C-alpha cells in the first residue's frame with residue numbers, strides 16, 4: 001500500500017517526508033521529523049475559539065466586530081503572515097489594498113533584505129535539492145541550523161549522499177561555520193569553525209576577499225592570516241559552494257555590500273560556482289516576501305494608498321508603531337507584544353488589536369477580537385515557499401472545526 005507523506009510546517013525547510021499515526025483525530029506518533037517538527041505536528045486538535053473582549057463569541061459576531069474595527073481605522077496595520085499559507089498571504093495583500101493599510105511581516109527585522117536581494121538577482125542562488133546532489137562546500141555563517149532547522153545538515157547540506165556526491169560527507173563535502181560562538185553546528189564543522197568577534201563579520205569578509213585575491217588578509221582584531229588563507233584555499237577549490245546566511249551575519253553588517261563583493265570574488269576565483277541561501281526561520285516568510293514582491297516590487301514595509309503603493313522603513317512594523325502611525329492592527333500568526341522591544345510594543349496596547357493565531361499569545365490576550373485558527377500543515381492545507389524559493393503544497397493531517405487563516409481572511413473581506 002502506498003504510504004501517505006505529510007509536510008512539516010515547523011520551519012523554513014518544509015520537510016515533505018513525514019509519516020504520522022493518528023488516534024481519535026489527533027497526531028499520536030510522528031516519524032522522520034525532528035524534535036521541533038514532532039512538537040509542532042502534535043500541536044493541533046483544539047476547540048474552535050472566537051473571543052471578543054476576552055469573552056467567547058460566535059464566529060459571525062467576531063468577524064463582524066473585526067470588520068468594524070478595520071472599517072473605522074484610517075491607517076490599519078496588517079502584520080505577521082510568516083506562518084500562513086501563500087493563499088492566505090495573497091488574500092491579506094488584497095485586504096491591505098482594500099483597507100489602504102500598512103502591511104509588513106517579521107522579515108523587516110529579519111532576513112528580508114537578503115530575500116529582496118535574491119529576488120533582485122543580486123546574488124546567485126540554488127535549491128536545497130541542488131545542494132544535496134552537487135554541493136561540496138557549505139558555509140553556515142551566523143546560523144546554527146542544528147538548533148534552528150534540525151534536519152538541514154542531514155537532509156540537504158552535509159550528511160546525505162547526493163546524485164553527484166555518492167561518497168558523502170566523509171570524503172566529498174566540507175562544512176564550514178563562521179560565527180561568534182561555538183554553536184552546535186560549529187562543533188560538527190570541527191576544524192572548519194572560524195570564530196569572529198561580535199560585529200567583526202564585515203572585516204572578516206574583506207580579509208577573506210583579500211586572501212582569495214592573493215593578498216595577505218588582515219583584520220584589526222588580528223585574525224590569524226594563516227587560518228584565513230586556509231579558508232580562502234578551501235573556497236577556491238570548491239566546485240559547488242553555498243553560503244547559508246543567518247541572522248547573526250545580517251545583524252553584524254551595515255549593508256549587504258561586503259556579502260555581494262564576497263560572492264562576486266568567489267564566483268571569479270573558485271573552481272565552480274557559489275550560491276547564497278537565506279536561513280529563513282518561519283515556514284513561509286519567504287512566501288510572504290515573494291508574494292508581496294510579485295504584487296508591488298517590495299518584500300515588506302509597504303503602505304497602500306488610493307491604488308498606489310509606498311515603501312520605506314517608516315512602513316515597517318517597528319517604525320509604524322514607534323511613530324504611532326497606525327490606529328488598528330490585524331495580526332496574523334505573530335506575537336509582537338512578546339517579540340518587539342517593550343518601548344515599541346506598548347504602543348500596540350493603545351489601538352484595537354485583532355489576532356488570527358492558532359496559539360494563545362500575549363498579543364491575542366490583549367486583542368479586542370481573537371480568532372484561533374487551525375495550524376496550517378496540521379489542520380489546514382495550502383502551499384508555502386521553502387527557504388530556497390521552492391513551492392511546496394501540503395494537505396491537512398487532522399480535521400478541525402477551526403477556520404484556516406485563509407477562511408478568516410475571506411470572511412473578513414466579505415464583511416468589509
Ligand code: SF4
Nearest residue numbers: 008010011015034037
Ligand atoms: S527540520 Fe523543520 S521542517 Fe523539517 S521536520 Fe524539523 S521543524 Fe519540521
